[in-house]
Amino acid sequence: DTGVSQDPRHKITKRGQNVTFRCDPISEHNRLYWYRQTLGQGPEFLTYFQNEAQLEKSRLLSDRFSAERPKGSFSTLEIQRTEQGDSAMYLCASSSGQGYHNEQFFGPGTRLTVL
Amino acid sequence: AQSVAQPEDQVNVAEGNPLTVKCTYSVSGNPYLFWYVQYPNRGLQFLLKYITGDNLVKGSYGFEAEFNKSQTSFHLKKPSALVSDSALYFCAVRDQRHSSYKLIFGSGTRLLVRP
Numbered sequence: 001d002t003g004v005s006q007d008p009r010h011k012i013t014k015r016g017q018n019v020t021f022r023c024d025p026i027s028e029h030n031r032l033y034w035y036r037q038t039l040g041q042g043p044e045f046l047t048y049f050q051n052e053a054q055l056e057k058s059r060l061l062s063d064r065f066s067a068e069r070p071k072g073s074f075s076t077l078e079i080q081r082t083e084q085g086d087s088a089m090y091l092c093a094s095s096s097g098q099g100y101h102n103e104q105f106f107g108p109g110t111r112l113t114v115l
Numbered sequence: 116a117q118s119v120a121q122p123e124d125q126v127n128v129a130e131g132n133p134l135t136v137k138c139t140y141s142v143s144g145n146p147y148l149f150w151y152v153q154y155p156n157r158g159l160q161f162l163l164k165y166i167t168g169d170n171l172v173k174g175s176y177g178f179e180a181e182f183n184k185s186q187t188s189f190h191l192k193k194p195s196a197l198v199s200d201s202a203l204y205f206c207a208v209r210d211q212r213h214s215s216y217k218l219i220f221g222s223g224t225r226l227l228v229r230p
Contacts, residue, residue, distance in 0.1 A: 004158070031216060042119075042205050042220030043159070056215055091158060095216070101147045101166045101209070104218060106158035 002026060004107035006092050012113045013082055020078045021110045025094030032075050033104060034067055035091040036060065043091055049075060082114045117142050119208050121221035128196045128228055136191040136204050136224045144212030148189040150180055153203040153223075162204075165189060176200070196228045 005024045013019050025032050030051050035043035046065070048056045051072035061067075064082075069075040079086055089111050093104035118141045128134045140146055147166055151159040163174025170182045180191045189206060203225050207218040 033217070040222065042207075042222050043218075044220070045217035048216055056217065058217075093159075101164065103149060103161045103164055105161065106151075108156070108158045 004092055004094055004105055006090075006107040006110050008110060009108060010111050010113075012115065014115050015084060016081055018078065018080045019082060019112065020076055021090055021092075021112075023075045023077070023092030023107060025074070025092070026096070026105055027073075029094035029096045029105075030072070031095045031104075032069055033093040033095075034075070034077050035093065037089040037091055037109070038087075046077075046090075079112075082112075084114045087112055087114045117208055117210050117213075117219045119206050119219055119221035121204075121206055121224045123224050124222075125225045125227060128226070130198050130228050130230050131195050134193050134196045134200070134226065134228070136206075136226060138189045138191065138206030138221060139187050140189060140206070140208045141187065142208055142210040142212075144210050146189075147209040147211060148180075148182065149207040149209075149218065150174065150178070150189075150191050151205045151207065151220075153205065159205065162191070196226075198228050198230055201226055201228045 007022045032049045034046040037043045047067050049069040064080045067077045089109045091109045093106045095102045095104045120139045149164045150162040153159050165172050165182045173179045203223050205223050206221045
């Protein structure tokens with residue numbers, strides 16, 4: 001499978017615990033995005049990388065959230081001191097090319113449940 | 116501010132009939148517009164996009180969309196619906212004037228095609 005992969009697919013944690021999610025983009029894609037999707041809503045942008053540089057962060061990304069893409073390949077999203085409001089589907093996407101109009105390809109998502 | 120509206124939470128159509136899923140957008144400049152489909156427990160799949168040029172855009176699985184600048188709309192259409200088209204559909208926009216790659220999504224429309 002040459003698509004975007006995410007791990008784990010599901011995560012259940014207790015409030016206050018830290019969690020980390022991984023995203024592997026399509027291999028030739030230099031751009032990587034994280035979105036969050038809650039029930040009944042469309043995805044909301046969290047952050048974006050071009051290669052290893054984090055170029056944009058949403059105001060949704062509080063200081064408890066951190067994302068990295070150390071070698072410009074896979075990325076991790078960490079949530080510290082999780083809260084029940086963090087329960088959501090976390091989606092990763094990647095894209096290639098130089099244009100702003102290139103479509104983003106999404107992974108299957110990681111569903112986080114905070115008890 | 117950029118925004119997308121999908122005014123219908125659900126669209127019901129009989130198999131074989133034409134379908135339309137509505138989307139309107141708001142951007143300060145010219146838009147890049149996208150349609151994605153989401154099946155249960157799967158990530159978003161790209162269907163089609165409008166960049167510039169011909170207002171009628173053709174995409175995957177027989178879907179097409181019509182860009183109407185005066186009405187700021189980008190409705191998704193298919194001449195003959197299939198039961199397998201039943202899924203959640205998202206419209207998304209990016210403002211060409213902004214140096215940002217993030218997509219702004221609508222809240223989604225659930226399409227139900229009955230046999």
